[in-house]
Amino acid sequence: MTKKDKTRTTEKDNYLNYLKKAQEFFQTMQTAYESGNWNSVGLEAVHCVISVNDALLVFFGGIRSVSSNHVDAVRLLSEIIDTDEARKNSNHLRRVIAKKNIIEYENRLFTKREAEGVMLHTERFLNWATSMLPRIEK
Numbered sequence: 001m002t003k004k005d006k007t008r009t010t011e012k013d014n015y016l017n018y019l020k021k022a023q024e025f026f027q028t029m030q031t032a033y034e035s036g037n038w039n040s041v042g043l044e045a046v047h048c049v050i051s052v053n054d055a056l057l058v059f060f061g062g063i064r065s066v067s068s069n070h071v072d073a074v075r076l077l078s079e080i081i082d083t084d085e086a087r088k089n090s091n092h093l094r095r096v097i098a099k100k101n102i103i104e105y106e107n108r109l110f111t112k113r114e115a116e117g118v119m120l121h122t123e124r125f126l127n128w129a130t131s132m133l134p135r136i137e138k
Contacts, residue, residue, distance in 0.1 A: 038112050
């Protein structure tokens with residue numbers, strides 16, 4: 001980690017809270033898709049990947065990013081879990097986060113095609129992340 005990283009230390013067991021949030025955001029993303037609410041799909045996807053990334057950072061590093069730049073959290077993931085698999089999967093995270101500005105701030109609507117793209121990357125990242133973490137009871 002570099003000095004410029006804005007992180008907060010947290011207990012390892014707190015990963016469960018972030019994982020639970022991610023799973024809820026994922027479910028809501030799917031419901032939004034079924035309703036044709038493409039903007040909501042995108043925003044739920046963003047929240048899902050951010051939360052599951054926090055779960056990974058907390059479990060493996062005892063930290064989470066508090067930077068306003070979410071790309072910092074992507075970089076932290078590759079530092080905390082320094083494997084080719086983590087770098088490959090962080091690209092799913094990066095691609096979803098890259099849509100955040102479009103979804104929240106641009107003067108246009110998110111499209112069905114964009115929604116389907118972020119759903120795919122979100123599902124792949126969530127599946128990989130949950131395979132790395134201990135299972136939680138529902």
